[in-house]
Amino acid sequence: MVRGDHLCPAAGCPGHQAHRFARPGPNTRCLGNTMRTFLTRRSWIFPLLFLVVLLILPGAGMGVRTSQQVILIVVYALIVSGLNLSWGYAGELALGQVPFFAAGAYATAITRMHGHADLLLALAVSLATAGLLGFITGLPAFRLKGWPLALSSFFLVLLIPNILMIFEGQTRGLRGIVGVVGPTLFGQRIGRADYYSVVIVVAAVWFAVLRNLVRSRYGTALRLMKQSNQLAESLGVNVTALRFSTYVVAALPAGMAGTLFAYYLGVVVPTSFTLTLLVTFVAASVVGGSRSVWGALVGALLLVAGQQATANFEQYSLIAYGIFLILVGTVFKGGLAGLANRLLRRVSVAGSHATVESPGELTAIPGRRLVAQDVRKTFGGLQALRGAELVAEPGQITALIGANGAGKTTLLNSISGFVVPDRGSITLDGVELVGRRGSRVARAGVGRTFQTPQIPEGFTAAEVVASGRFRVGRLRPVAAILRLKVYRRQHRQDARAAAAALRFAGLEAISDSQATSLPLGTRRLLEVVRCVAGSPGVLLLDEPAAGLDDDALVALKALLLRARDAGATIVLVEHNVPFVLDISDRVWVMDLGRPLVDGTPEQVRTDPAVIATYLGRRRGLDADAAGITVE
């Protein structure tokens, strides 16, 4: 094997890394690429090994005390994993984990009190109770976001003793329920050693479910939503439904943890479910890594280890934990799991789309005719649109220009479904778009970019582009959890479409790069490519040339012309007049919320009304460069 720092010549390898184990030659096999493929496709091997080790530890002489601690870690990890889902992935500071935990524990204790010791039954009851509580308390999540949502869920924790008192007959009030012992499974009593194994297996099943979920379209949609609701909607994701369903799903592991905790402790008392516990779960999530499945385990491990280490000087334990939290939170962005991920990435350069074979060719982007008529919109007393019009044809670049405040973005937002017009009609090949929410407009065929590029953290370029396909097909969380054929087919198609779109733009070289670390010009191109990957009926581009240098403008122009020639309908809102006049087939000029003139670039360039209201004003900025004649 030849060691060297030449670029990787292996087939299928992106080859832009100087893989140190590459052997040059026609049939090169690259260890870097093989390792990446292995890590990407078989990433479940490590958790499986970890599970096996955990299961054989008692047989290998692990003491009872240690096994009890492992159970506690697993119980806490389940709770933290729900927090990671709603907070780390979806970006919602929904802190209902302790009430859900309490709901699961009390549901189990009450079931046991009524003589039912079956663990599966207890788990089912806990899941149902926590899910129902999540459903009811999640309803405000339709309206609340950010701190108001955090505070309302915080408030729920404070209510726990009051609720227990209201249902004192069942919950035994502040005294709690004792005698939660003797769980059975399929009619057999579970001993202490077996209980350990059952807890590990239950948690392993949940973590496998969670891993499959967050690595699917569903998980990607959560991260898109965390970046921006508008971005997620523009890609066809119904943010309201997603936020609500995530809140409910995140309640489930806490409910299960309640069951496992109740049988672990044997008693269920209100003092087990405190605000301090919630704060330590949040801390564990931060330290372990909130945007990670395994971060929950790491955080819970540190939580229990921290409790042990500071047990002898209890009065200092919170201070010690606080200092540790601040250190980890500031030094390692993304917690310890984030650190591990970054190290792994260095070794493997892994990306879920890195191993696409035969990406295929993107030759056509079938455009549709967009027509906006008499669109009106008033914000308070301000008339932003007063009868705006626009027609964009397939295979053409239609520019929309006008002074600041002319209403261009409002019209774009009206087309995208982000703004509901007071009056007017917007159709795509005759299909009315007005009245649909953003995600439905996206699914009807509208793709768009944003004034500030919306590129979520932690995505490779290929993953960003693949998310452009979300407007085609559904999220299919159940198929993703079970890794059904339909999921695998969709995943393959998304990866292939992303690779083809990147090739279309000549950007295949960056497919494994972290998208947020790319230069502005490339990020703007990437947004366009993300749209192209979904093959929308119309592409709405909101100031794609803003802030670009000459080289980036050349690349953008080449991409837009290629997309136009492939048949796309492109609407370009842009202040860079020379750029607009250079590449557009037709230009619409807006003034004070209504159309002023429309025509070819040449007609618009020399139109006296346009010069008087817009181009004349921009003369000092770019009229000279555009060769504009101001008479």
Ligand SMILES: Nc1ncnc2c1ncn2[C@@H]1O[C@H](COP(=O)(O)OP(=O)(O)OP(=O)(O)O)[C@@H](O)[C@H]1O
């Ligand atoms: N959500 C809103 N609430 C209140 N006023 C708004 C809102 N959105 C836009 N406006 C107002 O509507 C008018 C049109 O704004 P818009 O952003 O559509 O103009 P524009 O042509 O895109 O301007 P620019 O080129 O600066 O982006 C402006 O006066 C703006 O302040």
